[in-house]
Amino acid sequence: xxxxxxxxxxxxxxxxxxxxxxxxxxxxxxxxxxxxxxxxxxxxxxxxxxxxxxxxxxxxxxxxxxxxxxxxxxxxxxxxxxxxxxxxxxxxxxxxxxxxxxxxxxxxxxxxxxxxxxxxxxxxxxxxxxxxxxxxxxxxxxxxxxxxxxxxxxxxxxxxxxxxxxxxxxxxxxxxxxxxxxxxxxxxxxxxxxxxxxxxxxxxxxxxxxxxxxxxxxxxxxxxxxxxxxxxxxxxxxxxxxxxxxxxxxxxxxxxxxxxxxxxxxxxxxxxx
Amino acid sequence: xxxxxxxxxxxxxxxxxxxxxxxxxxxxxxxxxxxxxxxxxxxxxxxxxxxxxxxxxxxxxxxxxxxxxxxxxxxxxxxxxxxxxxxxxxxxxxxxxxxxxxxxxxxxxxxxxxxxxxxxxxxxxxxxxxxxxxxxxx
Numbered sequence: 348x349x350x351x352x353x354x355x356x357x358x359x360x361x362x363x364x365x366x367x368x369x370x371x372x373x374x375x376x377x378x379x380x381x382x383x384x385x386x387x388x389x390x391x392x393x394x395x396x397x398x399x400x401x402x403x404x405x406x407x408x409x410x411x412x413x414x415x416x417x418x419x420x421x422x423x424x425x426x427x428x429x430x431x432x433x434x435x436x437x438x439x440x441x442x443x444x445x446x447x448x449x450x451x452x453x454x455x456x457x458x459x460x461x462x463x464x465x466x467x468x469x470x471x472x473x474x475x476x477x478x479x480x481x482x483x484x485x486x487x488x489x490x491x492x493x494x495x496x497x498x499x500x501x502x503x504x505x506x507x508x509x510x511x512x513x514x515x516x517x518x519x520x521x522x523x524x525x526x527x528x529x530x531x532x533x534x535x536x537x538x539x540x541x542x543x544x545x546x547x548x549x550x551x552x553x554x555x556x557x558x559x560x561x562x563x564x565x566x567x568x569x570x571x572x573x574x575x576x577x578x579x580x581x582x583x584x585x586x587x588x589x590x591x592x593x594x595x596x597x598x599x600x601x602x603x604x605x606x607x608x609x610x611x612x613x614x615x616x617x618x619x620x
Numbered sequence: 621x622x623x624x625x626x627x628x629x630x631x632x633x634x635x636x637x638x639x640x641x642x643x644x645x646x647x648x649x650x651x652x653x654x655x656x657x658x659x660x661x662x663x664x665x666x667x668x669x670x671x672x673x674x675x676x677x678x679x680x681x682x683x684x685x686x687x688x689x690x691x692x693x694x695x696x697x698x699x700x701x702x703x704x705x706x707x708x709x710x711x712x713x714x715x716x717x718x719x720x721x722x723x724x725x726x727x728x729x730x731x732x733x734x735x736x737x738x739x740x741x742x743x744x745x746x747x748x749x750x751x752x753x754x755x756x757x758x
Contacts, residue, residue, distance in 0.1 A: 517671075518665075519653030519657065520653055521650075528644065542723060552722065559707070559713055562743045563743065570743060573740075583744055
C-alpha cells in the first residue's frame with residue numbers, strides 16, 4: 348500500500364487520476380476533513396465526466412448534479428451509487444463553501460467513495476473482476492483514538508442525519524426499496540389491459556390525446572401567454588412555486604441546522620487538539 | 621378522507637400511470653414523491669405508510685377508481701394534474717396511460733374543460749421539476 352489506509356489501491360489500474368484523488372482524501376480524513384471532502388467531490392466529478400463522456404458527451408461541461416441526473420436517467424447509474432455520489436457532492440460542496448466538517452463525516456463519505464469506486468471500476472472496464480479487500484477506516488495518526496466525546500457526538504449526529512435523509516428518500520420515491528417493481532408493473536399493466544377491454548366494449552370515451560400531445564409540444568412561454576390557458580396556468584405556476592418553496596425551505600432549514608451542529612463539533616474538536 | 625387514504629390513492633394512481641408507459645424512470649419516480657409532499661401536502665410518515673407492504677398491495681385499480689371518485693373536486697383536480705405531470709415529466713404518453721387518465725377522469729366526473737386545465741397545469745409543474753429535485757439534494 349503506497350498511502351495510509353490503501354483502500355483505493357485497486358483503482359489505479361482502472362483510472363489512475365481517480366485513484367490518486369481518493370488516496371489523497373484518505374490521507375486527509377483525520378488531519379483535514381474539509382480537504383478530504385473536497386478531494387472526494389473532485390473524484391466523483393472526475394468519475395461522472397468519464398461516464399458522461401461514454402453516454403452523453405454534450406453534457407460534459409454541465410454541473411455535477413446535472414451529469415449525475417443524466418447518468419441516472421440513462422440507467423447507467425443505479426440508485427445506490429447515485430445516493431452515494433450525491434452525498435459526496437453535497438458534503439464536498441459544503442466544505443468548499445466554508446462549512447466546517449468533521450472526521451466522522453469524511454470517513455463516511457470515504458466509505459461511500461470506496462463503494463462507488465468498485466462499481467465504477469466494473470463499469471469503465473466491463474467484465475473486469477473487481478474484488479478489493481473490505482473497506483477499513485484509516486487509523487488516526489500517532490495512536491490518537493479520535494477526539495473523545497466530540498468525536499462520539501459527531502458520529503451520533505451523522506447517524507441521525509443519515510436516518511433523516513433515508514426517511515426523506517423513502518417518502519419521495521414512487522416505489523419502496525423492497526418492492527418488486529417488475530412484478531408490480533406486470534400486475535398493474537395486466538389490470539389496465541383488462542379494464543381497457545371493458546372500456547372499449549362499453550364504448551367509454553378516452554381523453555383527448557391530441558390535446559395532451561399539443562400541450563406536450565408547447566413551450567412553457569407559449570402556455571403562459573396562451574389566450575385561453577395563459578391566466579389560469581400563470582396562477583397555477585405561482586401557487587406551485589409557493590408550495591415548492593415552503594417544502595424546500597423546511598428541507599433547507601434541516602440541512603442548515605445539521606451543518607451548523609457539525610461546525611460546532613468541528614470547532615470543539617480543534618480546541619481539544 | 622384521511623391523509624393516509626389520500627396518499628394511498630395518489631401513489632396507486634401515480635404508480636399505475638408510470639407503469640402504463642415504458643419502464644418507470646428516475647424522473648417519474650422522484651416527481652411522484654415531490655408532488656405528494658409539496659403539492660398534496662402529505663408528510664413523510666404518511667407517504668411511507670401508504671407505500672408499506674401489505675397496505676397498497678391488496679388494492680386493485682377498481683379500488684383506486686372508487687377512491688378517486690370520493691375525492692373533493694379540488695383534490696381530484698390536483699391528483700389528475702399529478703398523474704398527467706408524470707407523463708409530461710418524460711414527455712411521452714403510451715396508449716395504456718391515455719386509457720388510465722381517461723378512467724380516472726370518468727371516475728372523477730371530470731368535464732373536458734377541467735381535464736384540459738389539469739393537463740396545462742401538469743405541463744407547467746413538470747417544467748419545474750428538475751430544478752426542484754436538485755434543491756432537495758438530487
